[in-house]
Amino acid sequence: MQQDLTPATQHLIFIGGGHAHAIALLMMAMKKPAGVRITLISNLVQTPYSGMLPGLIAGHYNFDQIHIDLGRFCRYAGIDFIEDSVTGIDPTNRTVQCLNHPDFSYDLLSIDTGSTPDLSAIPGATEFSTPVKPVRQLLSYWEALQNKVMQGDDSQEIHIGTVGGGASAVEVLLAMQYKLYKMLKKQQRSTDHLHFHIISGPQQVLPSHNPRVQKRYLKVLQDRNIKLHKGFRVSQVKQGRVISETGQTVELDEIIWATAAQGAGWPASAGLECSDNGCIRVNDYLQSLSHPDIFACGDIADMVNYPRPKAGVFAVRQGAPLAHNLQAALTGQAFIRHKPQKQFLSLVSTGDRFAVASKGPFSLAGDWVWRWKDSIDQRFMRRFSDLTELPDQTPGTQLKIENPDMRCGGCGAKVGHSILNRVLKQLPPPPNDIEIGLNRPDDAAVIDVPEGKLLVQSVDSFRQLVNDDFLFGQIAANHALGDIFAMGAQPHSAQALVSLPHASDEIIEQRLRHLLLGASKVLSACNIGLIGGHTSEGTELTLGFTINGLADRQQLLxxxxxxxxxxxxxxxxxxxxxxxxxxxxxxxxxxxxxxxxxxxxxxxxxxxxxxxxxxxxxxxxxxxxxxxxxxxxxxxxxxxxxxxxxxxxxxxxxxxxxxxxxxxxxxxxxxxxxxxxxxxxxxxxxxxxxxxxxxxxxxxxxxxxxxxxxxxxxxxxxxxxxxxxxxxxxxxxxxxxxxxxxx
The missing domain is CATH 3.90.650.10 (PurM-like C-terminal domain)
Incomplete structure (x- = not known):
């Protein structure tokens, strides 16, 4: 994709790589707004497509087939990808806090972090069960469970059950049974020692589906010897069993939790208006009711005018209106309303290559339905893997920047003094043995070389390698230090040479701060610091360091x-x-x-x-x-x-x-x-x-x-x-x- 060299004046941040964000990012990549820096922050490089998860568990797909490669997609689309977990936001100062990065400033924010089953209300659920989300945790558990069954003794009974009677619980359990039976039969082993259970609070399975679907799945469960415990509302979980509100007990060695979900706690802590389940309340534009510069979608969002179940189909269909409204917010255009449909096509699998389709009161079933579902899912995933279909980047509406073509050369291309001062104040202080450095700024740095020591110097500089400034700062510093370490010298101090792409002052300041804080993290680990450097503006980001080291002559490598x-x-x-x-x-x-x-x-x-x-x-x-x-x-x-x-x-x-x-x-x-x-x-x-x-x-x-x-x-x-x-x-x-x- 061609690079947009328009100076960035606004920063749009996406938190989370959910289905709605994936679609919105795809659409914005088709026509990326000029002058906008777009960043995706996600703790996952590969985000799962929930509709294909049962197929992965059953062995119909491999890991890559059901995961969107966010890193690869963002690189192609010209979007900065940050692999990290968000810990909070500050809506007043418009910043995002992360676990392993400095704060990010934003002009516009969109949140699609999904939801996870709420285990907190049931004593013992957190300790003795595994939730279906996060998917990464479930897949690790599933791998361990397969090993346990295959390496175990067939005379030892194992009871496996899901808590929850919805589509997620039913599909996951049927997929697990199918795969375990297939693996055991391949080794000509018995399956009689495996017992499967569904713990359903309501009196019927798949309560959000029509009676025909419910009846069909009751027969599937019966045919496959899966015990359905209806009206069993779990009040407590102990090692090896679940206990109902009425005191009934079901023995379960393995417990998978698939009940009502909740959002992360940090949106509510930040002051966003949220529902009791922690989900962000949004209007018809997918805009936070309390903060109009923040949007939310997918499972983390509750549309107040159109409440809907937490289902992937709704998240996917939010992608297009979200992309439009984010573009509109950036360019001052009109928003569009999103009204989710009341009835939607549901495709639920049965573990094997068989599925049931339903919409409203209608339903169909068969292996052809599974093939239909498979084709829909595969087509969706190809949108993110077949990147050749994306056109060259066509900038959208031009955003205003003061005299973008009148950037000076020479010393007129330096980063402004006030920006530089604010960034330098956030860096760790240099060591005490620096005569003159950032602690006492002058025209040049001065260091005192101890008697008997050799001064070892090296310089390295290169273009940006990865669209994560904080990581790039660390990598560039690590690379520059390599020559010093190769010679057996002890690093002493460093000077930085930075060239930043033209942008607004706010964006330049954030990028410089991330670069130098990243470098300082590496330098501080070696007990050294920055003592000076030079900054400038240019067409692309480059970063380099001059490293000073000290060594004894006889120990020099x-x-x-x-x-x-x-x-x-x-x-x-x-x-x-x-x-x-x-x-x-x-x-x-x-x-x-x-x-x-x-x-x-x-x-x-x-x-x-x-x-x-x-x-x-x-x-x-x-x-x-x-x-x-x-x-x-x-x-x-x-x-x-x-x-x-x-x-x-x-x-x-x-x-x-x-x-x-x-x-x-x-x-x-x-x-x-x-x-x-x-x-x-x-x-x-x-x-x-x-x-x-x-x-x-x-x-x-x-x-x-x-x-x-x-x-x-x-x-x-x-x-x-x-x-x-x-x-x-x-x-x-x-x-x-x-x-x-x-x-």
């Missing part, structure tokens, strides 16, 4: 120091180049990027200390030139060779898939020129793993040579310190001069 017999240790996995090249093309799965970011956020600080203490003979950090490029630098002029075990190279999830798709970093062809350093690369023609050798890394690991006697111990220490994929990847030989030999 360099690239040249390899000794015959040394083992080569790599502390972190490879693959960031191809993964983020794929991400830029919206071809990388969101969870690949999420896992890669976790590795990139992992500092080399402890690894450097472990390697230095072990007396490493040589060390470098694996970054832009790729593994072979940096090995070439270590071997240059040594007269030695490295035998590299190709199959032992640690890789990030998704690396091979991206390489097989032919997606390479733009630096990859240049790095390929180092292949002359690989003596026998021709023997591995067609082996995709060889491409990993030339993949440029960002915030990559350390590559060190240690004595063979210490290598295994060093790897153990690294793994114990959190470098879980640290390993020996090769050894130093005298077979060929300055060459890498693949094995």
């Amino acid at each position: 360099t690239k040249q120091g390899l000794q015959p017999g040394d083992k080569l240790i790599l502390t972190k996995p490879l693959g960031t180049g191809t993964l983020f090249a794929s991400d830029m093309r919206s071809q990388a799965q969101g969870h690949w990027i999420s896992l890669a970011l976790k590795q990139m956020l992992h500092s080399n600080y402890q690894a450097s200390q472990i390697l230095t203490a072990a007396g490493a003979h040589a060390c470098t950090d694996v970054t832009g030139f790729g593994l072979v490029g940096h090995l070439h630098e270590m071997l240059n002029g040594s007269g030695l060779s490295v035998r590299l075990r190709l199959a032992k190279l640690p890789l990030l999830d998704g690396t091979l898939a991206c390489l097989r798709a032919g997606i390479f970093s733009s630096l990859h062809p240049q790095n390929r020129k180092f292949e002359h350093s690989v003596l026998n690369i021709h023997e591995f023609d067609g082996e995709i793993l060889t491409e990993v050798l030339f993949d440029p890394q960002t915030a990559g690991g350390l590559l060190a040579a240690v004595s063979a006697e210490q290598a295994e111990q060093v790897v153990g220490e690294l793994q114990a310190s959190g470098y879980s994929q640290a390993c020996i990847i090769g050894s130093v030989r005298q077979e060929a001069s300055d060459q890498v030999i693949l094995a």
Whole structure:
């Protein structure tokens, strides 16, 4: 998608990746309003589509088929994606608080965080049952339950039940029974020890459906030996049983809770008008009754004029009017009302590939209904996976910004003094050994180099890699520190070089604050701080750091120091180049990027200390030139060779898939020129793993040579310190001069 370079003047934040938000974001991606920065905050990179959840439990779908990849979609749509949990909002100051990020400022806010079953009113329910939502928690429980059944003794009876008689409870239980029976029968084992129950408060199952549907499901439950406990209102849950208001008891070893849901507590705590169940009360425009700059939809919203059940079909149909009204709020246009239908098409499955369709008093059933449901669900999901159908971004209504084409160059392009001052006041203070720095601003920073120490300096800068400024600040700082750690030096101080895209003062201030707070988090963990820097405005975000370090001359590590017999240790996995090249093309799965970011956020600080203490003979950090490029630098002029075990190279999830798709970093062809350093690369023609050798890394690991006697111990220490994929990847030989030999 083409990038909109219109300076951002307004910030629209979506909290939660529910069905309504997914549709609204899709529609806004089709015609994104110019001058609006859009951010989605979600604790899930992949959000489940509830209509397909029973099919996943039954084994008809895999995980990816029923999840919308929010990270991948947002990258394609030009939307900033923040993986975090929202803990609160401040409607007065228009800020959003998150668990692991600084506050976000907004001009317009939309909330679609869903709901979860209310366990709080029933003693013991929280301790002894598993709710159907959050889905991630249910799926973890389901995996454990399958293992328990398959590894258990068939003579041991297991009673499994859902509390709740609605469609969710019935579909989930039928799907579980179907999958467990299928797994046991595949091993020619009995299913007689499994017993299934539905605990229904009302006197009938599926109370919101017509009598024909209820009658059909009563027969399904009877045919499948599922015990229905009607009129059983649970008052207490204990280990292994549920107790009703009248004192009846049902023995249950496994309890799944699927009753009336409630919203999160923070909207009400923030002062939004909410119903007793914690859901935000909204008008016909999906606008908060108490705060017109806040919208809500999906299960977290209660439409006061049109109360409806909490069902996915209503959430999906809120997406289009929500998108229109958010656009209207940003551009001053007229809102449209949303009136949800009273009767809706319901498609409920029976575990196997059979389903019942109903609308009002009518119903139909059959395996063809399941195929119909499947086609509807698959078509919905393709809207978010087949991203080629999205057009190039066509900016909508132009928002006003003062003289957007009259931005100055030179020092006139600096970020304003007042903005800079406000941001710098929020940063942690620098260490006390800084003579002149941000604590005493002057024309330049002054540091006192202790006697007997060497000053080690490095500089790194690059374009924005991920649309999360706080994470990008951390990654850029981690990357810049890598050279200092590779030389066995102790970091001392840092200066930042920041270029921010043109935007309103409020947006520039928030972005600068997130960048520098992210960097400061990494620097503070190394007991150093920022002592100066420079800011400017430009067409894109870039961030770099000059890092100062101190080292004893005799303890300084360099690239040249390899000794015959040394083992080569790599502390972190490879693959960031191809993964983020794929991400830029919206071809990388969101969870690949999420896992890669976790590795990139992992500092080399402890690894450097472990390697230095072990007396490493040589060390470098694996970054832009790729593994072979940096090995070439270590071997240059040594007269030695490295035998590299190709199959032992640690890789990030998704690396091979991206390489097989032919997606390479733009630096990859240049790095390929180092292949002359690989003596026998021709023997591995067609082996995709060889491409990993030339993949440029960002915030990559350390590559060190240690004595063979210490290598295994060093790897153990690294793994114990959190470098879980640290390993020996090769050894130093005298077979060929300055060459890498693949094995």
